[in-house]
Amino acid sequence: MDRLAKCSANYVPLTPLTFIKRASMVYSNRTSIIYGEVRFTWRQTYERCCRLAYSLRSLNVVKNDVVSVLAPNVPALYEMHFAVPMAGAVLNAINTRLDAKNIATILCHSEAKVFFVDYEYVPLASEALRLLVGKHAMPLVIVIDDINKPTGVRLGNLEYQQLIHHGNPEYPGEDLEDEWDAIALNYTSGTTSEPKGVVYSHRGAFLSTMSLIQGWEMGTEAVYLWSLPMFHCNGWTFTWGVAARGGTNVCIRNTTADEMYKSISIHKVTHMCCAPVVFNILLEAKPHERCRINSKVNILTGGAPPPAALLEKMEDLGFHIMHAYGLTEATGPALVCEWQTKWNELPRDHQASLKARQGVSILTLSDVDVKNKVTMESVPHDGKTMGEIVLRGSSIMKGYFKNEKATAEAFQKGWFLTGDVGVIHPDGYLEIKDRSKDVIISGGENISSVEVESILFKHPAILEVAVVAMPHSRWGESPCAFVVMKKPGNTTETEILAYCRKNMSKFMVPKKVEFVEMLPRNGTGKILKVVLREMAKTLHISENTSTNYKTSETQINLDHTPYYEDEPHNQEKVLAMSRL
Amino acid sequence: MDRLAKCSANYVPLTPLTFIKRASMVYSNRTSIIYGEVRFTWRQTYERCCRLAYSLRSLNVVKNDVVSVLAPNVPALYEMHFAVPMAGAVLNAINTRLDAKNIATILCHSEAKVFFVDYEYVPLASEALRLLVGKHAMPLVIVIDDINKPTGVRLGNLEYQQLIHHGNPEYPGEDLEDEWDAIALNYTSGTTSEPKGVVYSHRGAFLSTMSLIQGWEMGTEAVYLWSLPMFHCNGWTFTWGVAARGGTNVCIRNTTADEMYKSISIHKVTHMCCAPVVFNILLEAKPHERCRINSKVNILTGGAPPPAALLEKMEDLGFHIMHAYGLTEATGPALVCEWQTKWNELPRDHQASLKARQGVSILTLSDVDVKNKVTMESVPHDGKTMGEIVLRGSSIMKGYFKNEKATAEAFQKGWFLTGDVGVIHPDGYLEIKDRSKDVIISGGENISSVEVESILFKHPAILEVAVVAMPHSRWGESPCAFVVMKKPGNTTETEILAYCRKNMSKFMVPKKVEFVEMLPRNGTGKILKVVLREMAKTLHISENTSTNYKTSETQINLDHTPYYEDEPHNQEKVLAMSRL
CATH class of the missing domain: 3.30.300.30 (ANL, C-terminal domain)
Known part of the structure; x- marks a missing residue:
């Protein structure tokens, strides 16, 4: 049995890059991306990725180089999820809510070789780059102008569309030798002051993507609304996942009620991810901002358990909510609260309390447990005994970039320690009781x-x-x-x-x-x-405190939160960061 | 990036054994198996597997030993799909329709250490064992009596339930060191020559299972009817797949119209696999054999493309058919004909002809192509130009057991050669034109x-x-x-x-x-x-017929076919290059 060797026909490194190539073949004429007036098919998206990857190589980007990007959910950021690893490089999508200092820290720590900047973030990026002077070699800056309504805003000499234009649509991408190679680098806002760079492998990204489209039962032809930032765990892997299913990405720059309702209604959105706070945006929308919802919209949400009343209101509007729990280190959601048919007969408040639990592990996570932190013994499944949530499986990060100490602390006794406290119910469903303090x-x-x-x-x-x-x-x-x-x-x-x-x-x-x-x-x-x-x-x-926010235009x-007069932070953010 | 090492928390060998352990945790009280009056929960099924694996170890079964089994779709055969690899051994489920001579050949070639025999097959197995005398060390024979209605039939001293009884329900199974290790050995039916032993790895089995439940969109709580023999590519991986989704296995001994209709009706079957010939059984059932079908039954079928007329009749009965193409070497289906919403508007006969195509690759197959066998160039996507169907990906077999020559012939230039002839349509869907022979x-x-x-x-x-x-x-x-x-x-x-x-x-x-x-x-x-x-x-x-020939010069x-006097040549067809 052991003598049968691996060969290139039966052992191919696992990578999400398979998904886009396959999509270009089997879903070639289906719509891949909708953004304003812009439409692409999967064939076109794949070709654009090939072109961009080729151009990155021309710019001397090589294996393991970090390519950073500061952008909202525009097509360019989506394309980079494939093009950057096709060039052998590592994608670092930066949280656009961070300040210049944090961004500079990330550019420095990641040793970013290229830095893509959406036109709207040029002032912020410029400030970050200024802070970088003298501390670190400057990355090559490439601005991303709006593809729907070009603005002419520039930072440096290069613009994204130029790279696409000059690229080679036939470029097949670099050969992936090892599925353990890095594909993405995502910085956590962290429990300690220094942000930590979480590194994903191609293998981990592939497996997480497979599990999540499965756990959420996202079918083929899904229409996915980008209400979750792609910079959160690569959009909880759905950047890659929508390609896997040949779905359609509806990209939006802002998660305003108006823009979300319009997208849902016009494009018949079937799936979206978001933090529970987005529920409020949808529920509190003014009549003129609302549109009729004709499709069943599945929402995957995480973070604070959504209150029963909120869940009910959302369901009344036509949204079907699934609750998840995860962390950046687990490549996004690690648990999803799978619905059980027998719950259909329960009273709605009971349903909501079941639904607010974090649920069961996704398929590629080989083990999830709740353990007594001192003895490392598993807690009984009584819904009462608390312990630390620990995870194990190939969807867990490779480790923290250039941080051996934190990596060693996170991986102990064969487990990844989440730092979160939970219980396991008699039905096997896990519920978080307290987050790491x-x-x-x-x-x-x-x-x-x-x-x-x-x-x-x-x-x-x-x-x-x-x-x-x-x-x-x-x-x-x-x-x-x-x-x-x-x-x-x-x-x-x-x-x-x-x-x-x-x-x-x-x-x-x-x-x-x-x-x-x-x-x-x-x-x-x-x-x-x-x-x-x-x-x-x-x-x-x-x-x-609240009035003060109404100052700086x-x-x-x-x-990009014009609708949040007093809350500059990200309403759409998900849980996904360190704790979903 | 490269310095981040694999550890037991973030690199766990891929194996379908994850599915049963997880099912026992997260679907513990759900029904795993229905067989006659017998019912098990996932917790019980897992414990039975642990017990059996433990007993196999007690019987000196060690890593890479082959455990053969001759049984219909009874719970024991299902359990062995987990218990045998948990013991580190390799499952060899033998086709029950083979004759004694073929079975003896397989027992001999596989060097089976243990041979489980369902009570109904005791005469056939005895005959096969007799043929084995003097040729090969006799395997340890263990009879499987009917768990629903015990018969007392025996062959040798051991019975399956004894092994379960004496096993340890806490036994965790052997550690899997390498996902490339063998999990199953399936002999091809060999319409042409000597049967060949196809070896699957844990990795391949895991990935195929994941892809197939995805390609078929089999949700959680599926009720799966065992109308496809488990000995066919391990039930096209759904032995493992039903555990992955926490579904229910409805085991039946015979695929009679009566038994199938009853199961579908009583247990509200949602999914089943079968050859198109089973359609005839269902369609030709006598009125008293039929039951009302209350659920939507999804059928995954393969083999000969189902004719449009047959498809229509089946749909009228409430069956929703998806067509697949595969082979033992590809761990079952490699392509599935994903339905496209836009086809809903087409006339039914057109729908049927689209549905009869073999479709698009499953997600873990990294490449599918149709190539000119001589030049190995890809054929154009014109739906006309024929070539050999070639596959590549981690769901392809490890190789043929003890058959280097056949293995080398199957893997050429980085591809697995199916020997089948097909075309690719402009929409990327593949259609088989013929088995090459x-x-x-x-x-x-x-x-x-x-x-x-x-x-x-x-x-x-x-x-x-x-x-x-x-x-x-x-x-x-x-x-x-x-x-x-x-x-x-x-x-x-x-x-x-x-x-x-x-x-x-x-x-x-x-x-x-x-x-x-x-x-x-x-x-x-x-x-x-x-x-x-x-x-x-x-x-x-x-x-x-021949008189008609001598007509038009x-x-x-x-x-352009001077030798075709009376046969207007089909311009779609390519000229034969010996056999493509």
């Missing part, structure tokens, strides 16, 4: 409390600080900072918030600063965040 | 026997038909049709030939129609064309 999930975006604290700590008037989640009617959670001043009366909430807006990505800015005399601590001196979380529940968000444009 | 080469022209058959099949008096080559003094070969009439005396050769001349290019018209009571078939139900070819050699071409130039 320091993550605040606000509108689907992960905020590291440690990161916010470390920035606040640098404020000259602050002696001590602790940041925790406080409940927020819209975002689920918002950061709340408890501050001990060096001298009482030294500063004000307004002043500290202004400082925050200057020094951190806007979505991280606390919605509330509470001054205290001292922080509650346990016997060993550890800050009792659990006490602070209880305190935060009783606080009200100050008027001045430029910021708003950079964030 | 069934191509009739007449006067330098390729005639697809399948094509002639499909036209003949539409004749109202014809029940079954097979077309083979008969020797012809002038043309080399000519088509000869063997026909089973619905009612004897219903039609005549003259009438059928007149029909042919009206409905097909003249060069395709059989030179002889021979009426038979039944067609010769091998154990798997495949028509033995080799037997028909021998019969054809003894036949004489009828006067009335003028045809010659028009057709």
Whole structure:
């Protein structure tokens, strides 16, 4: 049995690149991409990818080079998911909500060789590049003008369409020798201050994609609305997955109610992913923004469990919601809450509570368990005993780029440790009870409390600080900072918030600063965040924090959230970042 | 990027064994198996597999040992698909329609260490074992009594349930070190020569399973009727696939109309696989054998392309048919005819002809092509130019067991050569024109026997038909049709030939129609064309068909086939290059 050798006919490296090549063959004339007035077929999309890959090679991009991109969900970002690995390179899609400093950190850490910038992000990218001067070799900058309505905005000499134009449509891409080779690099916002670069292999990306289209039962001819940023775990793998199913990508630049309703109605959207906060956008849309929904729209969502009432309202509108749980390190969703027919007969609130659980593992994850963190023994399936959620399987990341310490910490005793706390119910469904303490999930975006604290700590008037989640009617959670001043009366909430807006990505800015005399601590001196979380529940968000957001027009444009007057952070973000 | 190493948390060998373990966790209380009065849950099925694997180890079964089994679609055969590889061994499910001599050949060639025999096959197995005496070490024989209605029939001292009983339900199975390790050994039915032992790897089995449940869009909670023998490519991978989806296996001993209709009706079957010949069983069922079908039943079928008329009749009964193409070497179906929504608007006969095509590659097959056998160049996508169908991907077999020559012949220039002849349509869908050995080469022209058959099949008096080559003094070969009439005396050769001349290019018209009571078939139900070819050699071409020949000399130039006096040559067909 062992003497039968692998050959190129029976052992082909697993890669999502198979999907686009196959799509160009078997779905050649089907619509691959819709964006404004732009339409492509799978044959065209494949040819554009070949051309871009060829041009990247011409620009001396070689194996393992990082190609970074700062763009919303436009066709170019979709194409790069195939073209960059076809050139042997590694795609690094950067979170567009980050500030210039964070972006510069990522460009530096990833050693980006090329940096694609959507025209709308030229100011932000320029600022990031300025911060990079002297610290790191500058990447080659290529601007992506709008393909639907070209603006003429430029940064440097090269434009995306030029690369497509000069590329070779017959270029077959570099041979993939090993499916363990890297395909993507995604930075987590992280539980610690430094962002970590999560590396995916071709194998992991292929397997995750296969599992997710299966777990969600996404059929062929799906019409997929890009309401989830592609920079979140590569769109939870659906960048590759839509090609696998020969579906249609409906790309949109902004997730406004207007744009989403129109897309759903006109293109008969069947699938979309989003954070629960997008439900609010859809539910709160004004009558003139709404359109009739004629198709059944399947939504895959994650992050904070959607409240029963919200689920019911969404279902009444014609949305069918499936709940998932995942992390960047697990290539997006690792668990999905598979619906069981027998639940159909239950009362709706009971259904909602079942649906709000995180569910069962996807097929390529070989093991999911909840373990006592000390003994590493599995907890009983009683829905009560809590433990740490641990994962194992070929859809888990290769590791953190240039960070051996963090990689070693994440992989222990044969498991990937999520840091999240959960239980397993008697029916085998897993439910999260607590996230690793320091993550605040606000509108689907992960905020590291440690990161916010470390920035606040640098404020000259602050002696001590602790940041925790406080409940927020819209975002689920918002950061709340408890501050001990060096001298009482030294500063004000307004002043500290202004400082925050200057020094951190806007979505991280606390919605509330509470001054205290001292922080509650346990016997060993550890800050009792659990006490602070209880305190935060009783606080009200100050008027001045929300009004302050209505100031900077430029910021708003950079964030592409014109509809969010007071919330510069990403409404559409998913869970997927570090914790889905 | 390359420095990030594989570890047991992020690189787990791919194996279908993941599916059963996961099913026991996440679908623990769902029904896994229905057989007569017997019911198991996934938790129970998994435990039974652990027990059996443990017992096999106790019987000194070790890695790469072959465990053979001769059984119909009973729960034991299903369980062995997991238990045998859990013990590190290789499952060899033998075709129950083979004769003793063939079975002995397989037991000998596979060096079977253990031989499980269903009670019904004890006489056949005894005969095979007798033939084995002196030729090969005798395998350990274990009888499988009926679990629903025990009979007490024995062969040797051991019975299947004993092994389950004495096994350890906590046994985790042997560690799989390498996903390239063998999981199954399936002998091809070999219509031509010696049976060949096709070896599957864990990786190949896993990937094929994933692709097929995807290609067929088999959702969770499928109720799967075992109308396809599990010994056919491990039930086209659905042995493993039903576990992957947490579905329910409805096991039946015989595919009688009665048993199938009852199962479909009572258990609300949603999915089944079968050869087109099963359609006839269902369609010709007597009223008392029929039951009302309340569920939509999806059928995946392969083998001979189902004629349009048959497809329509089946759909009228409530069956939704998807056509596939595959072979043992490709771990079952390699192509499936994915339905396209736009076809819904076409007339039914047009739909049927689209549906009868073999379709598009499954997702884990990295490449499918049709190539000129001599030049190995791809044929144009014109639906006309024929070539050999070639495959590449990780769902292709490891090779033929102990047969280096055949393995080397099958794998050439980086492709697996199917030996089948097909075309690619402009929409990327592939259609088989013939199994290469069934191509009739007449006067330098390729005639697809399948094509002639499909036209003949539409004749109202014809029940079954097979077309083979008969020797012809002038043309080399000519088509000869063997026909089973619905009612004897219903039609005549003259009438059928007149029909042919009206409905097909003249060069395709059989030179002889021979009426038979039944067609010769091998154990798997495949028509033995080799037997028909021998019969054809003894036949004489009828006067009335041959007299028609001596007509027009003028045809010659028009057709560029100077040797074709009376046969306007089909311009779609390529000139034969010996046999493509």
